[in-house]
Structure formats: C-alpha cells, structure tokens
Amino acid sequence: MISRKPDKQLDKQLEKQLDKQLDKQLEKKLEKELEKQWFVMRDLKRSNAKQPAYKLLEEKQIEVFTPMKWRLVVKQGKKVREEIPFIQDLLFVYDTRKNLDVIVEETPTLQYRYFRGGGYCEPMVVNAAEMQRFMDAVHSAETPCYYSPEEITPKMYGHKVRIIGGPLNGYEGSLLATRGSKIKRLLIGLQQMLFVSIEINPEYIELLR
Structure with a gap:
C-alpha cells in the first residue's frame, strides 16, 4: 500500500474557499443587522404600566405600530375612555437589529418574538410592503x-x-x-x-x- 503525503497546495485552496464563504456569511449578517426591518416584538410590562414599550420606543424616535382599542375605566370616580393595546404583548417595530439589540438589552421587558422551529436567535420580521x-x-x-x-x-x-x-x-x-x-x-x-x-x-x- 502506497502512502501519499497530504497535498499542501490543495489544503490551502480549500482553506481559502472556506475563508471566503465565512467572510460572505459575516458580511451578509452585518448587512442584515444594519438594515431597517419590521420586527415583531413583545412587551412583558403590566397592562397599567405608565411607560409601555411602544411609548418608550416612540420617545426614542423609533417607528412603532401597536394595534389599539378603546376601553372604559374609572378615574377619580368618573368613567373615561382610554386607548390601550389590543394585544398587550404585541408590537411591530421598524429599526435595525443593531439598534434594537441595545434597547432590548437595557429593557428586560422588551423581547423579540422568534419563529417556531426557526434558526437560532432568528427574530420574526414582517415584509415591509405587507406591513x-x-x-x-x-x-x-x-x-x-x-x-x-x-x-x-x-x-x-x-x-x-x-x-x-x-x-x-x-x-x-x-x-x-x-x-x-x-x-x-x-x-x-x-x-x-x-x-x-x-x-x-x-x-x-x-x-x-
């Protein structure tokens, strides 16, 4: 049986190809993080919180869409109508992943929603035209x-x-x-x-x- 020495030139070519693939993947990931998208998020604060997530994000000049509804509440003995989120923990936020990651890290009650069975840490997004x-x-x-x-x-x-x-x-x-x-x-x-x-x-x- 003849033993062959490993082809160093072939190994280098394969290594270069792998490096190029990794560079492309990293480049795509960075581009995606810097691209504004409609992220689907959840707000874990109580329904009567003074500063729900959508108000916090609006104060930061970030575009937010929160479906709202009206309800009757009693304040100081009087019935008044107030607008509240239709689904407490559902909001749509238009920004880059990079910017939102910082806010999510600072705000434990604000979280991404993730695809079921999706990739690791792959948050849900809505197509811009559909949104x-x-x-x-x-x-x-x-x-x-x-x-x-x-x-x-x-x-x-x-x-x-x-x-x-x-x-x-x-x-x-x-x-x-x-x-x-x-x-x-x-x-x-x-x-x-x-x-x-x-x-x-x-x-x-x-x-x-």
Whole structure:
C-alpha cells in the first residue's frame, strides 16, 4: 500500500474557499443587522404600566405600530375612555437589529418574538410592503376592529373581493361575513398574527369569482 503525503497546495485552496464563504456569511449578517426591518416584538410590562414599550420606543424616535382599542375605566370616580393595546404583548417595530439589540438589552421587558422551529436567535420580521399595506388599511378606517387568530373562524370569511378606487385601490381580500348588516367590512390578516376588519364603501367593491 502506497502512502501519499497530504497535498499542501490543495489544503490551502480549500482553506481559502472556506475563508471566503465565512467572510460572505459575516458580511451578509452585518448587512442584515444594519438594515431597517419590521420586527415583531413583545412587551412583558403590566397592562397599567405608565411607560409601555411602544411609548418608550416612540420617545426614542423609533417607528412603532401597536394595534389599539378603546376601553372604559374609572378615574377619580368618573368613567373615561382610554386607548390601550389590543394585544398587550404585541408590537411591530421598524429599526435595525443593531439598534434594537441595545434597547432590548437595557429593557428586560422588551423581547423579540422568534419563529417556531426557526434558526437560532432568528427574530420574526414582517415584509415591509405587507406591513405598509396593513397599516394603510388601518389608517384608512375610522373604526378598525381587530381580531386575534383564535377569534377567526372559517365562517367569518365571505366573498372574495377586489377594491376599486379609494385609498385601498387594488387590494384583494375577503368580506367579513355578517348576518343582517348592510355595512361591508373587509377582513385583512397580517401573517396569521393579527386580523382587522375595516368598513368599505360598497361602490369600491368588485366581487371575484
């Protein structure tokens, strides 16, 4: 049996290839950390906290989207309406991973949400275009009505429609199936994490087959 000496030149070539691959991976990681994205986050503070996460981030001039709802509370013996998060521990934050990592480290009650079965420390993000469309829909409505995924049932999905005209021109989705109501509401989902229904002018609705 003939023994061969290791090919040093081949080993060096393989080493260079591995170094290049590692450099590319590191470069991509750094680019991703410096890219602004819509991160899905959670706020672990109590519902009556004076400075919830969305207010903290707004004070830092960071764009935040938090679905809100109204509730009646008693203050100094009087009933007043106040706006609170629809889902206490859900907020969407637009910033770089690098900047948010610093804030998360300083704020134990602010955390990233992670993909189930995803890679190690891979936080959930929402595509920028999808997030913008969802926010546009919410901001176009006077009375957006939010739903958690658990509240949505197959029976709630009505006709498939396309919106023609108005701020949601071109948007396709399903009408909210409601009995005995003349008001048409469009049901919109955001990555199965959050749903909202908004009132739509019937003149803008085109039924799809």
